Amino acid sequence: METLANLESFVRSAELGGFSGAARKLGLTPAAVSRNVAMLERNLGVRLFHRSTRKLTLTEEGERFLSAIRDNLEGLQSAIAGMAGEGGAPAGLLKVSLSPTFGMDHILPLVPAFLEAYPAVRLDWQFDNRQVDLVAEGFDAAIGGGFELSAGIISRPIAPVHIIAVASPAYLKDRSLPVAPSGLANLDGIVMRATRTGRIRHWTMRNASGEEMSAMPRETIVLNDPSAMCRAALLGLGVTLIAVPDVLAHLESGALVRLAPKWYADAGPISIYFGSRTLLPAKTRVFVDFVAEHFKRHRLAERFAGSLG
Incomplete structure (x- = not known):
């Protein structure tokens, strides 16, 4: 019986074209992802990737295996995320990218109340003016404006700019x-x-x-x-x-x-950016809802509206 870690390492490596990208997405080291994939290949008795110093490409067997398990893997992840949200407290490392001024003035002050409500969540926040790639860089969410929406990324507007x-x-x-x-x-x-x-x-x-x-x-x-x-x-x-x-x-x-x-x-709008709702971990879901509810409760969208004079 294959472990979810081995299967997920394989799928993310195939989607992102390498072990490094998969490692950022999964919060692992590239060596750990490589080991997981190698163990999967050993257990299956087939080679799933052609490896070179420049890139990683699927073999014919790898293509077939990816097609066979991708949808099932997402279903398993969704079920696990749902059970974590319903049966247990949101937990784990929450990696978020924020613009420095807006993040420090309006999001960082929410941390004490958020951690009091969800003490099992740990924070890894980066304050930067650049637009990040949520998937490739392994971020759970980003808050800012003007992000290009790649496949699988959702934006939730919270206020005007x-x-x-x-x-x-x-x-x-x-x-x-x-x-x-x-x-x-x-x-x-x-x-x-x-x-x-x-x-x-x-x-x-x-x-x-x-x-x-x-x-x-x-x-x-x-x-x-x-x-x-x-x-x-x-x-x-x-x-x-x-x-x-x-x-x-x-x-x-x-x-x-x-x-x-x-x-x-x-x-344009200030938005919270995050991955597909069907695969959203409990830690990310509660963070997105917490920020959105704070902005709604304190009518920050109206206070930020320069159109009101």
């Missing part, structure tokens, strides 16, 4: 506050250079009537991180165009002031 113009009261002293984006051209800008393209990010803002207008402050300071842009604005260095969640606390305290308050740019 609305871009607004802000500056400190000290910077605005003795200056006229613009009521429309065109007025930003007269102010010093703290602008964003996109990491992937290397270009300065420009925004087109809109209002409730559907009018659109370019927002282009002077490119006085160029930065590549939202938290640095927020800090520069707090230091009175100019006006910056930034997502509401990144500056909400400073707006509520009065440390920053919103300019052109009826105008905003829509950068």
